[in-house]
Amino acid sequence: MANASPKTAHAAPAWGGWLLTLGAIAVLVFGLWHLGFSLTKFLVGLGSLGKFVVLMFPPDWGDNASLWRYIKALAETVAIALLGTTLAAVIAFPLSLIAARNTTVSQILRFFARRGFDTLRGVDTLVWALIWVNVVGLGPFAGVFAIAISDIGSFGKLFSEAIEASDKRPVEGVIASGGSRLHAIRFGILPQVAPVLISQYLYYFESNTRSATIIGIVGAGGIGLELSEMIRTLEWQKVAFLIIMILITVSVIDRLSTQLRTAIAGSKATPN
């Protein structure tokens, strides 16, 4: 399907560009002044940042008991990300069918589903973590909920957009053969969108591993809790060790999920 969008030729007069640039500079200068930006403070700070870096070497995990604790905490972080993302995807999928124009059961429900997604998505995972820590108490449970709730919003939006972008011809094929709406979704739409949905799920799992570290800091379980504890007690060598652990884990997950996603995308790239 050739769907060429018309090119919008923007012919603004030359002085318009200058005015815009000057305006942007003015806003920047005002912002720096208003926020109390000071070059000296920054340079002095840079010095102490250097001191911290020196204090971090060599990275050290302390005794074997705490090493074991860190590994468990890291595994917990990955588990929070995995469970949170999975829970979100499982809940978001049926809701996204309601939110998509071509599969919805009623326009009113569609409106509420879409606004609901916007609301969940509009509040950051960190804020959800703070809320859930108060509701279910400190620990990984709160972290799972925080990720799940905010990602239901993101998944709902992404999934429903993928469903809306799907080709309607297979759906007509199933309906014309005597299939019901459910059959049409299962055999007309799902095979088309599944690779997109799985790819989005993997991407979110990857990015949630990072988020799960951060929300640990506010008490939602995992390695973040250990990290904030070590920063508070100025154990810089342990901080360095924890950061390296997180970096390695995140990059391993990143690699795995990228490979999986390209494998899925590759299997889609067949002629016609």
Place this chain on the structure above:
Amino acid sequence: MLSIENLGKRFGGKPALAGVTAGIADGSFVGVIGRSGAGKSTLLRCINRLVDPSEGRIAFHGKDVTGLRGKALRDWRSSCGMIFQQFNLTGRLDVLTNVLMGRINHMSLVPALLKAWPDDEKLRALRALDRLDLADLADQRAESLSGGQQQRVAIARTLVQDPRIILADEPVASLDPRNTKIVMDSLRDLHREAGITVMCNLHSLELAREYCTRLIGMKAGRVVFDGTPEMLTDDIVIDLYGLEANDVLDLEEAAARQLNGSAALPSAA
């Protein structure tokens, strides 16, 4: 007997069909001709209710199908197979599953959704594929097949529906001459062997004359010709196709030449 009475359809105020009346006798091969936008597609889609008509009535053997809902509507769709210009298969599903869609109305919901197909249904689908020389492609993804093969898969899907009518909406418009002949021939075989009524939208007059026993000519949503292919004179063609008439008539001559040529040189095909 499929009777269409005073059928009308408007899309946002613009009439696509107006006062269409026709009776389609059982076992006929009817071609619907006319230029694009004449309402041929809308007419076919009204019959199996992919489009709901704005007015008028369609009845099959005296039973009104215009008001059918739910299970009754799905049963009706199941009994009238549809062939689309773009095949309308699910590209990422294998050929066999695509054919089994034609049986889905007769299966229980949960096993069907889980693709736990009953053996007799699988056998039936395989037999249909075999009849169209596609049995060895059953486990291939539909999208990996050529256009002609995909259209034959679509015919197999229709075949397992055990239809009483086949509606074919420009079935060969996306195909090359060789596949055009294969697909039109298999439609004609179904019509002759199983006595299925076929209603087929065609842009090509050449094909319409060759395959159909009766032609319905449409112009701006109305029926302006209804008769045998012999009754279709050049004057009527000019009226049907307007400025495109010369193209259609030229094409017809060219196609005739090409058909004669390929008959003389079978190895070139």
